[in-house]
Amino acid sequence: MPKKAPFMRGLILALAVLAAAPAAALAGPIFPETDGSPNADGIRTLYLLIFILAWIVFLGVAGALVWALVKYRARKGAVAAQIHGNTRLEIGWTVGAFLILIFITAFTFITLPEIKNPSASDIDENGNPVASAAVYASTDQPDPPEGSASLNIRVNGQQYVWRYRYPGEERLLTYTDMVVPVGMTVTLDVTADDVVHSWWIPKLGGKMDAVPGYTNKTWFKIPEDAIPEGEDRVVYDGQCAELCGRNHANMYARVIGMRFDDYQAWYEQTVRDVETAREEAAQTREDIEGTTGEQPATGEQP
C-alpha cells in the first residue's frame, strides 16, 4: 500500500539515526555504559544489534495489535470472520522467530571473543608502547596473548568493602580504589570471603559474581587516550551488584587509570607508605611494651 511507504521510510530513517547516534551520548539511558574497556564496547555492539531487531519485532507486533484493536472495533452490522486457524501461517511465524534467534546466536558467538578474551596490552611491562598483537581466542577465559604484559589483581569482596591484592614481592593490598596503568590489560581473579558479592564497573564491562569458594575471572583494558588532556588520571565508578547484606548499597568500588610512570610512582609510594605505617605500628608497640616491661595482660599475641 502506498499509504504505508512514508511510515516505513520514517522507521528506517529513525533506526539509522539511532544506530549512528554517538553511543556515548546515549549510553546510560538507552545503551549500556562504554568507552572504558574493549569488552564493554563489545557488549554494546551486541546490545545494539538486539536493540534494532527488538524494535522491529516490537513495532511489528504491537502495531498489528493496536491496528486490529482499532480497525476491527465492533460497529453496527459488522460480522466477525469465523476463522479457526491457518497452518501455513503458524509454520511461517514459528520459522521466522527461529531465524531471528539463530541470527542473534551467530552474532553473539562472533562477538564473544572480543568480550570474553583479554586483549593484548598496548604497553609492555616497562610502559613502552608495543605494536598491537592479534587477539587470541578460545572457549574459557584464556591468559592474555603470549608475550604480552598484563597485570593480575586478586579482587576480594567482603561485607562491605572490596580488597585488591597486587602481584609481586610486596603483596600490596589496597581497598575500594584500584589503581591501574592505562593501556595495560588487567586480569582479575574475583573471590569473596563471606557472602556472595558481584564485581561491576559499568564502563569497564560486565559484572562477575564473587562467590565464596570459587574464583571467577574477568578483565579490562583502559585505553591510553582515556585520560583527559591536562589531567593525570581517569576514574570509573561502580558498586557491588549482588545483595550482600544491610549495607549492600554502600559497597563502592573505583578503578583509577594512570599513565604508566604515574602508576609506578603510585605503586612505589604506596608500598613505602604501608611499610612506614607498619614500622610505626611496631615502634609504638615496642614503646608501649618497653614502658610496661611486659605483655599487656589481656592483649593477644601481636
Add this chain to the structure above:
Amino acid sequence: MATTQRPETTERTELPIARRPRPHIIAHAVERERTGFTSWFTTTDHKKIGILYLYTVLVFFVLGGVEALLMRIQLGAPDNTFVSPETYNQLFTMHGTTMIFLVIVPVWAGFANYLLPLMIGARDVAFPRLNAWSYWMFLFGGLALYGSFFFSPPEAGWFSYVPLSAKEYTPSNGQEAWIYMVHLTGLASIIGAINFIATIHNMRAPGMGWGRMPLFVWTILIYAYLIILALTSLAATVTMLLLDRNFGTEFFDPSEGGSALLWQHLFWFFGHPEVYILVLPAFGVFSEILPVFARKPIFGYKAIAAATAGIAFLGMLVWAHHMFATPMSTVVLAFFMLSSFLIAVPTGVKIFNWVATLWRGTIEWRVPLLFCVGGIATFLMGGITGIFLAVFPVDWQLHDTYFVVAHFHYTAFGASAFAMVAALYYWFPKMTGRLMSENVGKVSFVLFFVGFHLTFLIQHSAGLDGMPRRIYEYAEEDWTIMNLISTIGAFMLALSVLLTVINVVRSLKRGAIAGPDPWKGNTLEWFTPSPPPENNFDLVPRVRSVEPMKDIRRQIERQTGVPQRFEAGKPMVRA
C-alpha cells in the same frame, strides 16, 4: 441423587472418549446448602474455596503493594532516610515473597478452583476435602510469614542466597518463618495441583476430548504439572537450608565442603519453572477472553495448547540463565542462552495467535478485553527484553540491575497482574450474579496501564545507567529523576487497584444483574445460573466443539426462532 451407572462402565477404556461414562459424585442424602459465617470454615465446595482463595489473595496483594510503595517512597529521593537499610531489605524480601508465593500462584489456584469444574462440566473437583485442606495450608503459610512481622521479618531476599541466608549472616528467625511459609504454601500448591490433574483427567463432560478442552483448563493442567515438578524440588532445597541453619549440616558452606552455588542451581531449578507457573494461567485467561470479545473463534487452538506444553518443557531447562555472572564455563553459558532463546518461539507463537484472533473480528472494547490487550502488549515488551538478558555477554552488563527489575515486572506483572484483573472483571458476574461497573473499570484500566509503564519503563534506563538492584539509597544525580518518575507511577498503579477494589465492593451490592451469560461466552461455566448452585449442573450438556455454549445458543435459535447471537455494535448487557 444417585445416578445409575450404565453397563459399559466395565470396558471404560475401550469406548471412544465421547461415549465414556464419567465418574459421578453419588449423593446419599440431600441437604440444604449451608450458609452463614461458619459455612466458610467447613465448606468443601470448590466455588466457596475459590472465593476464599481470591479474598485472601486480595489481602496479600494489598500488603505486598504497600511494601512496594514504601520502597518507592524510600527511593523517590537520593540519600533518603525514610526507612533504615534493615527495613528496606525486609521490605523487598517480603514484597517478592508475598507477590510470588501468596498472590500470583494462589490467585490461579483460586480462579481454577472456581472455574475448572464449571468449565469441564464437573460437579466439584476430584478430592473436595483435600481441596479445602490446600486452602487452609496456604492461609497458614501466609500467616506464618506475616507473623514474623511482629518479631524479625526475613531480610535475605525472596531468593535467599546462601551464605547470606545462613545463620552466621542472617541470625534472625524470620528466615525460618520464610522456610515454613515455603513449606506450607508449597504443600498447599502440590496437593492442589494433584487435585486439578485428577479432576481434568477424569471428570470432563461427555464429549470433551483433549482437543475440546477450554484453553484455560489446558494452562491449569500444565500449571499443575509444573507445580509438582518445581515446588517439590524447592521443598527439598529449603529443608537443606533449615538443616544448615539449625542442625549443622553444611550443605551450602564452602569452608566445610559445601557449595554456595548449589543453592543457586537448586533454587532456580524451581525458580524458572515458577515463572511459567505464574504466567501460563494468565495466557489461558487471554485465550479465553479474547475470542469472546472479538466474537471469533480462537485462532490456532492446537498451536496455543501445544505452545503451552512446549513452554513448560523448555521452562524446566533454562534455570541457569539467572546465574550468568557466576563462575561457569562457556559451554554451560551457551546451553542456557540457547534454551532461553528456544522458549521465545512458543511464546511468540501464542502472541501471534492472539493478534490473529483479534484480526477481522468485531471487537467489543469491554474492560476484560482491555486488560487482556494491555497485558499482551506489556508482556510483549517483557518478552523482548528477555532476549537481551538471554544473551549472556549482554546479561553481564544488565544482570542484577534495574533493567532486570523492569523486565520481570513486564512479564510477571504484565501477564499475571493484567490477566488477574481481566479475569476478575470477566468472571465476577458468574461468581456474584452482578456486573462490575464498566466506567470505573475503564478509568482503572487507564490508570493501571499508564501507571505500570510510568513505573517500570524508566527502570530499564536506570539499570543501563548502572543502578544495581536492592540498594536502599543512592547518591547518583542521574538516578534521581528516574526514580522519582517510577515512584509517581507506582502511586498511580496503587490508585487504580484501589478503584478496582471499590468497584468490587460496590458491585457486590449494587451491580447490574448479570444473568447466566452476560458476555455470550463460549465455555460451559456460562451454562449455569450466576452464581451457580452448589451442585453446578443439574444436567451436563454433551460437548461437540471447543465452544459448547455457541453450539447450545445455535440450537436454541433453531428450536425457538429467537435470535441468541450477539449483534455487533449493540450493547451486550446493561452495565
